[in-house]
Amino acid sequence: xxxxxxxxxxxxxxxxxxxxxxxxxxxxxxxxxxxxxxxxxxxxxxxxxxxxxx
Numbered sequence: 001x002x003x004x005x006x007x008x009x010x011x012x013x014x015x016x017x018x019x020x021x022x023x024x025x026x027x028x029x030x031x032x033x034x035x036x037x038x039x040x041x042x043x044x045x046x047x048x049x050x051x052x053x054x
Contacts, residue, residue: 012043
């Protein structure tokens with residue numbers, strides 16, 4: 001396994017809870033080790049994600 005860093009954009013729902021962000025990442029098949037919101041623009045959140053890749 002190796003760690004990969006990704007920048008993912010998800011829809012800004014106006015309430016960026018941990019549960020919302022992690023649910024959206026799981027919809028994309030990402031099970032993050034860690035993540036952070038690094039930008040908000042045009043009704044989108046930009047999320048920096050560290051994911052384990054096999």
